[in-house]
Amino acid sequence: MERTFLMVKPDGVQRNLVGEIVGRFEDKGYQLVGGKLMNISQELAEQHYGEHKERPFFGELVEFITSGPVFAMVWEGENVISTARLMMGATNPKESAPGTIRGDFAVTVGKNIIHGSDSAESASREINLFFKEEELVTYDKTVNNWIN
Numbered sequence: 001m002e003r004t005f006l007m008v009k010p011d012g013v014q015r016n017l018v019g020e021i022v023g024r025f026e027d028k029g030y031q032l033v034g035g036k037l038m039n040i041s042q043e044l045a046e047q048h049y050g051e052h053k054e055r056p057f058f059g060e061l062v063e064f065i066t067s068g069p070v071f072a073m074v075w076e077g078e079n080v081i082s083t084a085r086l087m088m089g090a091t092n093p094k095e096s097a098p099g100t101i102r103g104d105f106a107v108t109v110g111k112n113i114i115h116g117s118d119s120a121e122s123a124s125r126e127i128n129l130f131f132k133e134e135e136l137v138t139y140d141k142t143v144n145n146w147i148n
């Protein structure tokens with residue numbers, strides 16, 4: 001089953017949007033397999049955003065992502081990588097449609113609330129960067145009958 005790495009950025013945590021964002025992916029039908037609130041070190045930020053090293057905004061990007069706690073997550077489900085990107089909306093909130101996370105909650109490109117892996121390769125790289133194997137939980141919600 002496909003997995004992706006999603007992360008509520010420091011602006012999303014500060015604005016109390018963790019629950020809202022987790023809820024959107026639960027409602028959609030995806031399964032949470034890992035999640036933690038954490039501070040990102042300078043080193044991890046530079047590794048995570050390595051592909052943008054030469055871009056003029058790299059310094060700001062690293063500064064922003066290390067400026068406060070993030071909520072890192074792994075989600076599982078059919079086509080979760082590309083569908084999560086659709087649910088997030090365009091990178092620049094000026095272009096992200098209403099109904100998407102960035103379209104509904106963000107105004108500027110530097111503070112766009114959420115990160116999501118953009119391909120299968122990035123998903124696997126980012127999951128391994130942020131989570132140890134034992135922090136990911138595989139489970140079947142249909143086996144227990146806790147709800148009457």
Ligand code: RTP
Nearest residue numbers: 057061090091109110111112114115116117118
């Ligand atoms: P992300 O990696 O955060 O999920 O966002 P993305 O794939 O939609 O966008 P990407 O091109 O990977 O850019 C990473 C983050 O860099 C910031 N950015 N700033 N000032 C700028 O022109 C600019 N362009 C990109 C954004 O915060 C973007 O999410």
Ligand code: MG
Nearest residue numbers: 115116117118
């Ligand atoms: Mg990206």
